[in-house]
Amino acid sequence: MNVNIQKLYTIAAKPVRTIIGLMSGTSFDGLDIALCQFTGSGPGAPVSIQNFITKEYTPQFKEEIKSVFVSRQADLEKVTVLNAYIGTYYAELINECLADWGLTADDVDLIASHGQTIFHAPKHLHPDDHYDNATLQIGDADHLSVKTGIITLSDFRQKHIAGGGEGAPLAVYGDYLIFSDPHESRVLLNIGGIANFTYLPAGQPAGFFSTDVGPGNTLMDQYVQLHYPGRYYDKDSALASQGQVNEVLLKELLKNDFFEAPFPKTTGPELFNLAYLNRALSNTAQTGLSHHDVLATLAAFSARGIIKAIEATVGSGSNFEIYVSGGGMYNPLLLSHLQKHFGKTIRSTNVFGVNPDAKEAVLFALLANEAVAGSPDSLSAAAGIPRVSMGKVSFPL
Known part of the structure; x- marks a missing residue:
């Protein structure tokens, strides 16, 4: 041999x-x-x-x-x-x-x-x-x-x-093998460049699934790298926290066939990039927004994509807990949008002894x-x- x-x-x-x-x-x-x-x-x-x-x-x-x-x-x-x-x-x-x-x-x-x-x-x-x-x-x-x-x-x-x-x-493979639980339904949310989650229903091994949901950090990171030389991301959402969400721009950002496509699905920065943002800014005549307002809106955009996907697949009234990993977990503005909407504390996978990083x-x-x-x-x-x-x-x- x-x-x-x-x-x-x-x-x-x-x-x-x-x-x-x-x-x-x-x-x-x-x-x-x-x-x-x-x-x-x-x-x-x-x-x-x-x-x-x-x-x-x-x-x-x-x-x-x-x-x-x-x-x-x-x-x-x-x-x-x-x-x-x-x-x-x-x-x-x-x-x-x-x-x-x-x-x-x-x-x-x-x-x-x-x-x-x-x-x-x-x-x-x-x-x-x-x-x-x-x-x-x-x-x-x-x-x-x-x-x-x-x-x-x-x-x-x-x-x-x-x-x-x-x-x-x-991520679904590791999520299923490591984090499944007979008593608690879990959403394992990973917010990297692209956000995705795995749903693990309690005691239903055949009912789990995983999907991308849209941008996580990628648009925010690209915008920061373009307009703030030497920075690669908005640390602690310090920049976005100084801005206001522009609802007109947010509504335009959410106008894409990807968000209406059936689950499960995948995407990437090939779609969600600065060209995507610039088209939305141009279509809504919002090109004069401050960098802070754009970043605040992008954080809300990422949050809205996550919320929309979880509600469409798991249901907003379902009894489940959310556990987060990925760089987006360090974006307090993004997490605050999620926690406010779902009315629950979002914890990291540290509670299971798995470093989320x-x-x-x-x-x-x-x-x-x-x-x-x-x-x-x-x-x-x-x-x-x-x-x-x-x-x-x-x-x-």
């Missing part, structure tokens, strides 16, 4: 696996690195976060990613060289972490790398009927595996599409664990959720 296959077989048979999960989102703030231990697999299998850190990207690296991000006419040479470079860069960051944590490559069974999304193209967002759903993440896992000496799983979203999904959201990195570690030791049958049938194992394997030798 090939030595790599033998090693993978041995890892799959272990009672406890140590897996590093990696996540880099659309805000380009840094690489989330979560060192996790999984005991067994499937629903209820214990997961323990041993270490977590976000390794902040340099301003130069952020600009490199932005140069190819959601661009229909990106420099193909730049995409090619960044694919290799990002894999090597991730490896350097992991090796730094292992040294800091007093570990070696032999102490880690697997790496699970999401990569860096540069374009997400579900069928409903691209104009060519000849093509189906598609998505692209770069950051070559062979470079990552060879330079760390650790077997690496990557490119998780492709199998989701091959199985009939749209490549997102993938680490949650998405843990998710990909979990997907790797399920790929090598679990079964697609761990997921009960649910609409729009393919029962597939995700992740391509890269060997260090």
Whole structure:
């Protein structure tokens, strides 16, 4: 038997696996690195976060990613060289972490790398009927595996599409396996660049679902980066809190077929970007608004999309609790809109012992664990959720 296959077989048979999960989102703030231990697999299998850190990207690296991000006419040479470079860069960051944590490559069974999304193209967002759903993440896992000496799983979203999904959201798999509860119905809300949530009805394993709902931080972040050089986001909503919501602009922002499309669905910055905002400003003759008012309106826009989706799918009068993760949880203005509407305190996944900043990195570690030791049958049938194992394997030798 090939030595790599033998090693993978041995890892799959272990009672406890140590897996590093990696996540880099659309805000380009840094690489989330979560060192996790999984005991067994499937629903209820214990997961323990041993270490977590976000390794902040340099301003130069952020600009490199932005140069190819959601661009229909990106420099193909730049995409090619960044694919290799990002894999090597991730490896350097992991090796730094292992040294800091007093570990070696032999102490880690697997790496699970999401990569860096540069374009997400579900069928409903691209104009060519000849093509189906598609998505692209770069950051070559062979470079990552060879330079760390650790077997690496990557490119998780492709199998989701091959199985009939749209490549997102993938959080449903981790949410279902980790956070399901027989007595409490839960909404696991993640507010990243795009907001999405998973609904987990109490004691109804076949009734769960997950969907994107619209922009989370992406429009606010893009606007801040354009008008406030050196800032990448509105920290503590300090800028937006100085403004007033413009209801005319808000109503125009909500006029898009995406918000009327059936659930589940996905979207991305390919739709919700500054061009989208500028069209709304022009259509409503609101181009003279202050930056503070625009940001206040964008926060309300993100909140309204979340509210609209939860009410349409879960119901405003339903008995459920909301648990939040993602960068948007640090936007007090956005959260205040949600808490006021639903009349309940929105808590983070910290209450379950899962660091909300680490949650998405843990998710990909979990997907790797399920790929090598679990079964697609761990997921009960649910609409729009393919029962597939995700992740391509890269060997260090």
